Amino acid sequence: MTHTPRLPFLAGLPLAVAAGLMMPVQGRINGALGTALADGIGAAVVSFSTGLVVMIVISLVLPRGRAGLAQILPAVRERRFPPYFVLAGCIGAFFVFAQSFTIGVLGVALFTVAAVTGQTLSGLLVDRIGIGPAGRRSITGIRVLGSVLTVAAVAWAVSPRFSGAGAGMSDLLVPVLVPVLAGFLMSFQQAMNGTAAVHYGTPIAATLMNFIAGAVLLWAAWLVKVAVAGPGNALPGEWWYYLGGPMGCVFIGVGALLVRSLGVLVTGLGMIAGQLLGSLGLDLAFPSPGAVVELPTVLGTLLTLAAIVLASLPWPRGVLGRGRGPAAR
Numbered sequence: 001m002t003h004t005p006r007l008p009f010l011a012g013l014p015l016a017v018a019a020g021l022m023m024p025v026q027g028r029i030n031g032a033l034g035t036a037l038a039d040g041i042g043a044a045v046v047s048f049s050t051g052l053v054v055m056i057v058i059s060l061v062l063p064r065g066r067a068g069l070a071q072i073l074p075a076v077r078e079r080r081f082p083p084y085f086v087l088a089g090c091i092g093a094f095f096v097f098a099q100s101f102t103i104g105v106l107g108v109a110l111f112t113v114a115a116v117t118g119q120t121l122s123g124l125l126v127d128r129i130g131i132g133p134a135g136r137r138s139i140t141g142i143r144v145l146g147s148v149l150t151v152a153a154v155a156w157a158v159s160p161r162f163s164g165a166g167a168g169m170s171d172l173l174v175p176v177l178v179p180v181l182a183g184f185l186m187s188f189q190q191a192m193n194g195t196a197a198v199h200y201g202t203p204i205a206a207t208l209m210n211f212i213a214g215a216v217l218l219w220a221a222w223l224v225k226v227a228v229a230g231p232g233n234a235l236p237g238e239w240w241y242y243l244g245g246p247m248g249c250v251f252i253g254v255g256a257l258l259v260r261s262l263g264v265l266v267t268g269l270g271m272i273a274g275q276l277l278g279s280l281g282l283d284l285a286f287p288s289p290g291a292v293v294e295l296p297t298v299l300g301t302l303l304t305l306a307a308i309v310l311a312s313l314p315w316p317r318g319v320l321g322r323g324r325g326p327a328a329r
Helices: 009-037 040-061 063-077 085-088 088-129 139-164 170-198 202-231 244-262 263-286 296-312
Strands: none
Touching: 009 040, 009 088, 009 244, 009 263, 040 063, 040 088, 040 202, 040 244, 063 170, 063 202, 085 170, 085 202, 088 139, 088 202, 088 263, 088 296, 139 263, 139 296, 170 202, 170 244, 170 263, 202 244, 244 263, 263 296
16 A cells, blocks of 8 residues: 655645645635625535546546545545544535635634634644544644644734624624634544545545535535525636635645644644735735735734744754654654
8 A cells, every 4th residue: 555755844834835825715716606606505516516526537537546546445444544534525514614604794804713713722632632644743832832823823913804893792602613613623624634645545535535525515505505595696607716626626635645744733724824825915916895904914924924833843852841842652
């Protein structure tokens, strides 16, 4: 059985940031598609379905993709990893649900902070219990400090948008728990995909299975929605509406590849940094309604990068913690 390679830290972390850059672009595209369709779930179905088509083509055309396809059934049948790991894509579908149903109430800023908080906390937990292919990584003081600073930096970066929230905090308590849970589950998704990728021999097969599970769940939800409320508008003709799914293929595949080298926490933090940098670039180059770029936006983004470096570097033993470095196993 072939295994996915480990990437050196200096190559892996920039790759995580680069993958994260695509996430706000995908969000902008899917948001525009949801508006055009008047159907948020329908937009998610289109995104997952186009991504699934791309992954099927890649899996059939590339030799490594075909080799990965041949390993899927044996890996599941021989229980090389827990069988429920093949359902990791359902977590991505749930995240899309969370976006569809809570951003209208919470706003983009509060949703982002809630999701990042959940993802950062679970990144520490998943690394500690060793679900991902990198094995167990100790919770050192440095890693906790870097995680807390990341959440604070993201909150600072998006703080100029908080002024638009109209609901009281008591009204937001229950809705805010949904993106916290969605973000919390994202680290588990990355760990599950990364472990599956090791046993398939390639992240291509893991990404394909991710899109199959997510597409099935979203299609089922959309059919229920159509039965209750009817379909939305017809599909738009512009080609760029359909780029969200292929972009998802990139950052899901990259995440599955990197968690073996960087661990779940650092991979997630790197993508968060890329997401903030991509959002900043989009808001500067192609501002959307409600986009706000102020000094806290820029400084919070830079602080996020510093926090990720703090949590990622191989600090000497005994620095703010008794762990055996960032990769205690």
